[in-house]
Amino acid sequence: MLRSRLLPWAAFVAVHGLVAALNHPDVSTAFGDVRSVYPWWASRAMQGDVVGIDEPWVYPILAWLPIAASAIAGPAALPGMWLVVVTVLDGIAFWLLLRHPHGLAPAWTWLALMALLGPIVVGRIDSITMPIAVAGVVATWSGRHALAAAAFTVGAWTKIWPGVLWLAQLVVRPARLVTVAVAAGVTAVVMLVALALGAGGNVLSFLTWQGERGLQIEAVLATPFHWLGAPLGYDDVQLTYELQTPAADAVAAVATPILVVATLLVAGLGVLAVRRGVDRDQAGAWLAVALVTTLIVTNPVGSPQFAIWLIAPALLLVGIRAWDGVAVIVVLCGLTQLCYPWLYGEVVGQNAIGLVVLTLRNAGYLVLLGLAALRLLRLPQVAGAR
Incomplete structure (x- = not known):
């Protein structure tokens, strides 16, 4: 009994040790943001210039919490502390999973996907939202809709994307008033604190920042341009390569207006499924997959860390034993690690091997979106499910 309880935790330590080692500067550059950009923001904040408060910022304001926690010993110590913060948050969510009666298979799936994604899985703000979203998934399974809504809303105020998990909950679960009220309450607290700190309109600047970006080279929408030989260049403001x-x-x-419309259309598929009287767990899992994948497919950015977003939906799929969807996500995570960091030079150079792997990965996103939409349309009616 003790051995079976310790085995998942031993694997947890091993996987986190592996991805931490892969982020060593002699191994990969995947930790670049944590080594340079986040300490730079922390240093500026210590001098009185706080991005998100004193000027617009790419992230929602709660993204400051993990950065500030990691900078508690100074900007120079931030990279090491970041790994500690991520590991602690992951550990809490992992513990919640293992406490759930059916959480063991999802817990193992999470570790497998982390290993397949490689170093990027702990190297971005998205790494913080991953355990928050997982905690929301566990709350959903336990019928604690208020806690799930709170987790997804906090996640959305950290990196937007968990907001579509909240949307899936709103569409599928019966406690809609609770879902809306909790989200409104969390949002009100966040905005009031930010405004009290002097953020003004900058508290919502992350919503407009996206529309000012070019087409990032890894984006699904960028794929045809690569094969047409479109030139690319480095954007010193966005700190990424974009097509030019x-x-x-x-x-x-x-892209952003299309993203909004597509998200609403996919949510509509969920509404229709619920009105047909389908199983809510099935609908919730596939709707979460469809919504998250829609954000990725229609996004002009397309960063490799976006694959992190699929981990929480993958756990929902494990919960309903939808192994076809899980298999697609497994392949996507593996291909994403190949694209970044190992073949990133080939992608930037638009060499054949890099473009082939990137194209396969991006095609995989389309396959996953199509599969999720098809499942939503074909879910059978269940007696008493309405």
Whole structure:
């Protein structure tokens, strides 16, 4: 009994040790943001210039919490402390999973996906939202809709994407008033604190920042341009490689409105499924997958860490034994690690091997979206499910 309880934790330590080692500067550059960008923000904050408060910021304001916690010993110590913060948060969510009667298989799935994603899985703000979203999933399984809504809303105020998990909960679960009230309450507290600190309109600047970006080279929407030989360049403001053609700029300009419309359409599929009287667990899992994948497919950014977003939906799929969807996510995570960091030079150089792997990965996102939409449309009616 003790051995069976310790084995998942031994694997947890091993996987986190592996991805930490892969982030060593002699091994990969995947920890670049944590080594340079986050300490730079922390240093500026200590001098009285706080991004998100004193000027616009790419992230929602709660993204400051893990950065500030990691900078408690100074900006120079931030990278090491970041790994501690991520591991502690992951550990809490992992513990919650293992406490759930059916949490063992999802827990193992989470570790497998982390290993497949590689170093990036602990190297971005998205790494913070991962355990928050997992905690929300566990709360959903336990019928604690208020806690789930709180987790997803806190996650959304850290890196937006968990907001679609909240949307899936709103569509599928019966406690809609609770879901809305909790989200409104959390949002009110966050905004009031930010405004009290002097953020003004900057508290919502992350919503407009996205529309100012070009088409990032890893984005699904960028794939055809690579094969057409479109030039690319490095954006010193966004700190990323983007395609540099008028056509790519035009696609980037309309991507965000398309993202919003597509998200609403996919949510509509969930509404129709619920009205048909399908199993709510099935609908909730596939709707979460469809919504998260829609954010990725229609996004002009396309960063490799976006694959982290699929981990919480993957656990929902494990919960309903939808192994076809889990298998697609497994492949996507593996291909993402190949794209970044190991073949990133080939991707930037638009060499054949890099473009082939990137294209396969991006095609995988489309396959996953299509599969999720199809499942939502074909879920059978269940007696008494309405």
